[in-house]
Structure formats: C-alpha cells, structure tokens
Amino acid sequence: MLQTAQRTAKSKTKKIAPPHERFLDAFRWMLLARTLEEKLVSLYRGGLITGGVYIGKGQEAVSVACGLFLQKDDIFAPLIRDQAGRSAFGEPLLDVTQTYLGSRQGPMRGRDGNIHRGRPQQNQLAMVSHLGAMISVTVGALMAKRFKGEKNFIGLACIGEGGMQTGSFHEGMNIAAVEQVPLVVVATNNHYAYSTPNDREFACHDLVDRAIGYGFEGYSVDGTDLSACLDVIGGAVKRARAGRPPQLVVASVLRLSGHGEHDDASYVTDDIKQEPFARDCLKVAEQMIIDLNLLDAETLAEWRKDAAAQVDEAIATAQKEAPPEGDKEDWCAVATRELVDSFE
C-alpha cells in the first residue's frame, strides 16, 4: 500500500512534457505496424508464410519518426525493423502482405520476400541483407538529385548497432560526409545483433561519439519515448533539410522479439529486460495518451479496430492473388533483352 502510494506520488510530481504535435498521428502508424506484424507472426506460426518473418516490436517509435517527416521526393532506406516508418512514408499495406505471402502481383513478384522489398521508383529503396550497403546507395541517390538541380530533398537511412560494425557502413558514412549530402542516419541500438550482445559488438563508450569522427552531427534518444523520437529525429530531418552536415541519431531500445520469428531469443537476459530501454514503446505511448487524456477510450478502440480491419483486408487480398510459377517465370536478370545470355 505504502509502495503504491509512493509510486503514485512520484508519478504525480514528475512533470510530463506536452507531446510532440504529431504524437497521435505517429501513434496510429505504430499501432498499425504492431497489428500487422502480430498478424504476420500468426500466419508464420500457422505455416502460411514461407521463409521468415522479421518484426520491429519495440522499435516502432524510432521507426515511425524516421518515416513521418519525409516528403515524397525524399529518399527513404528502411531496414529490417521499420514497418512503422515504411507505412508512415507511404508504403501500402498490400505491398507487405503481397511480399510476405509471395503474390505475383506484389512489388517483388515472389522474387524476393519479407523485408527485402521496396519501390525505388517512389524513393523507397529495397534493402539488401548485407548490412551497411544501403548507406552509400542513399548517398548516391541524393547526389543524383543534386546533379539534377532538385531542391529541398533529404535522405534517411536506417541501421542497427549490428550494421554499424560493418566496413560498408563506415565507408558509407564517410562518403556521405565527404559529399555533404543532406542525409540522416538513424541507428537503433536494440542491444543484440541476432544473439550477440553489445559487449561483443563494439567497445566504444557510446556509439553516438562516432558522429564527430565521420563529420556528422550526433544525437542520442530514448527509443522507447515516442515524443522524444519525434523531437530528435524530426529535428535531425529539419537540420539536414536546412543544409547542416549529415546527421546521426542513435536510439536505444531492446528488441522485443527474436531476430526473426524462428528465434525464441532465449539468450536475452532477465537483467536487460529490467533496463529502462526495455520498455515497450507502444505501451509507453499509450500510457501517455491515457495520462494526458489525448484520446478517449472509445476513439482508441476505434483506431485498433480500424488497424485490424486494414490488416485483414490486405491479407485477404494478397491471399487471393496467384503465386508465381516456375515454368511461367521470365527468367531474365537483365533489362537489355538482346543481351540475355542463352544457356542450353
């Protein structure tokens, strides 16, 4: 009883800052992403998705802030745990379900799956699995826009602390600063590279210290705090657009899932689950909505229902679509048809 009273007293004295102006907008994308990914997990468990399912549970606040401030002429290079950001940037849900379910009509047409999807024509780059590789690709896309005389564009590339340890990441960061492109790199430290904890990933004091070494401006953020993510990542986007040097934001979270759904994450220690960064950003945001009375319970329930309905529809549509067929596939990897090498 005493403990409860103390906790209440403490939370009452704690000043809650007014949330970012796009807080509710962002929360709704997070809710959609979480709803979608929970559904994908059950489809996977039911054997209806081949390959793997990789979710962004616990990273939605960081991710949504990555997608939310971008305009359609900006370049977005999302990574494995960026469903919330992809949706906020404008990826239709159908792209997700068509890709996971292997529809021939999806953007990847069954040729690539799960999170390896994108629409480069619409500035949403399609990641390769080799981490760090998309940083320099984003740099090049921005250089092209500069060559073409476009104005007011930026690029945002996502990475994790795992990907930050690749040579490709290092080269990409350095070349971004050399070229002085308007780039934001958002690095989410979710404390595990698959099963490997931070102490076997890097030995520097703080990953954000690397920013100065690259010629970036660096910022840290609590990735479980949606409002803070919107402030810090939104601020970085604004600075990049205003012509400041490239921006690095390092967010701290705990991955609240396995690497993929095949992984039970039994290696995640009980101790780390007690850390402040182990909070579920969606629950934290929801608590803020309740505490500050930003939405009434009815609207919140309505939003949940709407998210579920959108997801169900996207899944049902993709499930009705035909899969690709080996003997009807166009087995040609080059665009110049007359240069196809023919094999007997």
Add this chain to the structure above:
Amino acid sequence: MSITYLEAIREAQAKLLRDDERVFIYGQDVGGTFGGAFKATKGLAKEFPGRVLNTPISEDAIVGTAIGAAMQGMRPIVEMQFADFSSIALNQILNNAGTHYWRTNVPVPITVRLPSGGTKGSGPFHSQSMESIYAHYPGLIVMTPATVEDAYTMLIDAVAIDDPVIYCEHKYLYYHLKADKLPTEGLPMGRARIARQGRDLTIVTYSAMLHEAIAVAEQLASEGFEIEVVDLRSVKPLDTNTVLASVARTGRLLCVGESFPWGGATAEVISRVAAEGFHLLDAAPQRLNAKDTPIPYHPNLWSTHRPNAKEIARKARALLRE
C-alpha cells in the same frame, strides 16, 4: 593521327560527358589535375567541372553511391584504380547492382571500369583479371575489349544500356595498342568477331590474349596451318553461335584466357561447344589459362604464369596433331 587504347577510353568518356548530362565519373584520383592512376580521365575534370569526382579509398561506397545515383536517373562511370580492388566492391556489384532489376524491375545503369590483367612487375594485387567472377553472377554484362576501336565503342555502349556493365580494360594494351582513328560505330553488343580466318583450328579468346593468339596464328601459318581466331569481345553475353560456326569450319578448339584456370570464361566456352557442338569436334577441346597460383611479381615468373605465345603455340600444335 594515331590513338592508343587508353586514349580511346579517355575519348569515349569525354564524348559521353559532352553528349549526356546524366554521365559523371567517380573514382580514386580520377579528378583534379591528376586524371587517374593511368591517366584515363586526364583533363576531363577541367573540361567538365563537378562531373569527374575524386573519392575516398572506399570501393564499396564508390559503387554503392553509383548505384543510388543510377536508380535516380544518372549514368555513373566508376573507375576502379585496379580491377583487383573491385573485390572490395563485390557486395555492391553482385548483390546490389546485379540483383536490383530482377528484384524490383528498376535497372541500375552503372558502368564499372576495371583496369585489368598483368603487366610485368605488378605482382599479386595489381594484375588480376576478374571477368569470370562477374560473369558467374546474374544481372551483369561483362565486356572485355581487345582493340582500340572496341575500347571506344564498347564503353559508349556500356553507358548507353540500362544494365550494370563490368568493363574490363587491359592495362597491357593501354599504350601498346594503337589505331589510326576512332570508329563511328562498332559491332553490335554481345557479338563476337572473327579476328583472323582459318580452317584448321579455332582459338577463342578475348582482351590482351587476342594479340598473343594472333601472333601464334601467324607463326603457325609459316608451318602450313591456318588458325581461326575468335575475339569474344564480351564474355557475358557469350556469343556461342559465332564460336560454334567457327568450330564447324575447323573441328578443333583451343580457348585462351588470362584469368585463373578454375571455372571461368574458357571453361564456359568449352562446356557450351561440348554440349551443343560435340559432333563438330575432331579432337577434344582444350584451354589455356594462367597458372593456379597468385600472380607473381618477378618478370621471369610472371611471363611463365600467364598464357604466352610459346605456350599457346605448343597447345595449338598438339591439338593440330590429333
């Protein structure tokens, strides 16, 4: 007027920069007043300000940047300082550029110039021929020009097409090979060329080995043999039809390549001829490549490591005796 293989490459780039505002050149030391380790871009930075750009020593990021720019409508030409260093960029070339059209339906029109092949004293890390590695992976066009004319027209072709092109230019040919003038047009892309006509034996080759093969053919002509020499021009696509037509005339096949022996372009030619033209062969097809060791530094070792006219002639005579 006389123009070298290297000058043809520079002239092609000058023309591309002049004619197409989407083109820019990206690589180590290509810009400024320096103009590249081999001077393939000399003067271009001055003539085309802001479009011939020096880069850090970051092969992965150089190609990654070119890929991103190509997706957004540019036509970047990447100069690798030496073909050997493109190994650092393999991931971007093979996994990113090579898969992109297939995966997304969006082509990646980059051209990666690889100063390739051996010159004496260059050793294990400045002498490699990488065409077979790139040809092994889907989604890439691999060009291996052997003449001044092809060096010029094929580089222009490489930039024009929508696919990623690995353009293997041979360093030995840079200064050794000269032509009177630049052509206005070349053979169609992907078509092999009969470089010398004959009836007794077909030698299929490409890049610098073409000139060794022609020297051997001339030597054997004095012994009464007429050797046909096929210059593949591009190893991918591989013009199997021209090769088969030649083997149909001669009944004997020797493939010569400067790259390492295991697998590769020469093995691919033999495999195709064996599968599709077995009935045309009067003797078992043979090949000659470099030795299966790293490329040696000392000229005495280097000249033995790579296929040379003496070895080609020995192999050819053995085949002709069968």
